[in-house]
Amino acid sequence: MSWDTVIGLEIHVQLATKTKIFSGASTAYGAEPNTQACAIDLAMPGTLPVLNKQAVNYAIMFGLAVDAEIGQVSAFERKNYFYPDSPKGYQTTQLERPIVGRGNVEIQLADGSTKNVRIHHAHLEEDAGKSLHEGNFNSNFSGIDLNRAGTPLIEIVSEPDMCNAEEAVAFARKIHGIVTSLGICDGEMSQGSMRFDVNVSVKPSGSETLGIRTETKNLNSYKFMEEAIKREVERQIDVIEDGGTIAQETRLYNGDTKVARSMRSKEEANDYRYFPCPDLLPVVVSDEEVAELRRNLPELPDARQARFVEQYSLSDYDAAILSSDAAMAKYFEAVTSACNNAKLAANWTMGELSARLNNEDLSIANSPVSAAQLGGLVTRIADNSISGKMAKEVFDGIWAGEGSADEIIEARGLKQVSDSGALEQMVADVLTANQAMVDDYINTDEAKRKKKLGGFMGKIMQASKGQANPQQVNQILAQKLNELL
């Protein structure tokens, strides 16, 4: 039996405001625990929230970017539950009247096709603090760090429009590209700036009725999200094919052990007792304010992709990848302007650089190789100063902090030899030193001689320590051997 998968995403995006959504405390990441939590964040008695206007503007900007209805009047609700990282005993969020209504996002798939994913809504809310169960606490205690409590979030809720992990990841990447392009989120997933909840269900192929869904919460990388979806789809199909039924439940996926477990069932689900927050007035947004924000929207991934195709003659696919992430796009353009070769700049940015960053779990903003440095390297590749193979070595050197491409080429003596006089001498020396190979070449059938050239090339490159320009050597070698026939 074949199955259809139905996936919907809830994405929590931390907004890059300087202060929290309801207090003046800083939102900077990585401070000592509880040094960025003021009386309001600690829910001290008598304290009151005051809405951060910048958070509202950021949410509206997102809404405009996904062509959504903007709620002219939105309102905050209290979502009640007890947990130590929720100091008030409720989360201030939006339920009935979210700031961003229905919208649309187009995603690009690897086969070149596109697909529309509908946004159900996006709402403003506050982040929780963190519970710390390790470190300096003895086994009877847990620590609470409220630095994150009150960080502004938008929760973006999609319709269940995705039907496999690839589409879900493409959607998540697209949202990442939009929020980073807007500058409303730093996009640092390793720091929790974007977190994904995945709703997954399966149904017999072609069936109109949706299956029972599970929600896997708090995935903080594309990789974990992809794995979690794939495993959950397999699990659900196995359960159903074994005659079981899927329980509606919330699950947690551990990216390190690659194991998901049930967190709570529907029966155990909290009754959050939402009701309008009496401490906050409804948020009223005027048409003028929305128009002003629309006028000042920065370039978005779709527009940027079109521009990259036009301006740099990139393929649609390359342009899509490079334009999807604001930092990557900015980096690519800086490399291109440093080397004046968009094609090579694109290849190196998407290829060697991205691979290395992925391996080392670094964001492009924290790349050890600056755009200027990569531009310098590409310049030397383009003008044939170094071969592609040497370029990788130079790249490693830049990565390791040894300096610019030119400095490394100079220091390591990697400059390619293209002086034809020197190359002719080098080829002649190799031929003289390997008379047996030369004889063998002469005695070989004409049709098979070409295969023998590789052997000579190896010797010559070895003699030149790899610095000989291979195209020139090829030419000179063929010419000299022909003269011996």
Place this chain on the structure above:
Amino acid sequence: MHNLTIAELIKGLQSKEFSSVELTQHFLNRIGSLNPAYNAVITVTAEQALKAAAEADIRLAAGNAPALCGVPILHKDIFCTNGVRTSCGSKMLDNFIPPYNATVVENFEQAGAVVLGKTNMDEFAMGSSNETSFYGPVKNPWATDCVPGGSSGGSAAAVAARLAPGATATDTGGSIRQPAALCGISGIKPTYGRVSRWGMVAFASSLDQGGPMARTAEDCALLLNCMASYDDKDSTCIDREVPDYTATLDGSVKGLRIGVPKEYFSEGLDAGIEEAVRAALANLEAQGAELVEISLPNSGLSVPAYYVIAPAEASANLSRFDGSRYGYRCEDPKDLLDMYSRSRSEGFGKEVQRRILIGTYCLSAGYYDAYYGKAQQVRKLIQQDFDRAFESVDLIMGPTCPSPAFKFGAKSDDPVAMYLEDIYTVATNLAGLPGMSIPCGMADNKPVGLQIIGNYFDEARMLNVAHQYQQATDWHDLAPEGVAS
């Protein structure tokens, strides 16, 4: 000195008849000797008070000191005071010392008022008799076997016993007006949004409003001048200029249209109270005011609506008291749930727990529409009743409460009987309107309160009429036995 009004004390201070230090010491002595009989003051800040008084004397000597400079007052223990315990009448906050001042406290500090201490109150302002305080009940200075009313019973009794010439209080459903009535003093609950709620421990955020208590309307005007302010730390505070409430006290009441709601003189009203209130209305009529019978048809729904909305908001507002960051924590919790449930069961009194349960129930899935949703609809209807009434009248008057001060224990086992104490007062909170109570006679040898309800931000007119009434009568000058000497 304790028989002087605030207006008279200001004259005495500014003409150097006595110093603030002398005045402060006098009231501290009175608190020391008389308070044990009333239990109205639960924290005395003698040292800080004398220091503030000395500073006030310097400002007074320099001239140009604000009106209240050097005047001693008491704060209800619901207002956070930097460095001074703020218990809210609860075991839960018995150990809580806020590191910040409520805006109200800050306003008085800026004005140079001298804070003698903090007054007793019903736990978390939930009660109409002051019997729910962790610190024991307050005794009514007019009859020490009777309640002073609540929740601001400590402030009311302290002013009636002349332990301070004025005090701050709060009113969520009648907590300023009802104890003012029962203790024979004047008190005004301003329009919702007139006085900042920052630093005022929340009971029901959409209903809570701070206001002053004193013996006369003129003194209330002097205190309200200082207490009312726009505060950007409270999102529900309204940015509107604070008039000088003393400037219009002397206006005539001639031509004033006073609405007398027939629903406020129906079954359940004590005959002695009705007689006193009718006499007060006749007095104003004699001064030239016009009495107009009006109807507030939804009055009967106000207590049920209030006892859904207030507990619902309270159930969330009190969630922060979980034993994890401040306040009471149970001994040796065995796990998180145990810490929560025992800290809250041991830290909160019965009435607070009852209201948390009522509120939680009203907001629960399946009950929300029938209770909270319905109550909000009723709230709208009650507002509309008042809107309609104010189309034809300038003020509304009637009794503050249905009966005079009752004996301890008389209603404490019957929550519904206790809740009906608020029958004439809760509607103004639901509508956000200002309400006031002034003494207008005696029934059963206990004081009777005349309630004055104004339109939004019409406090100046209410104080004007109250002052004119007090110019023509002397109920406000009566003192309980042994207090005036």
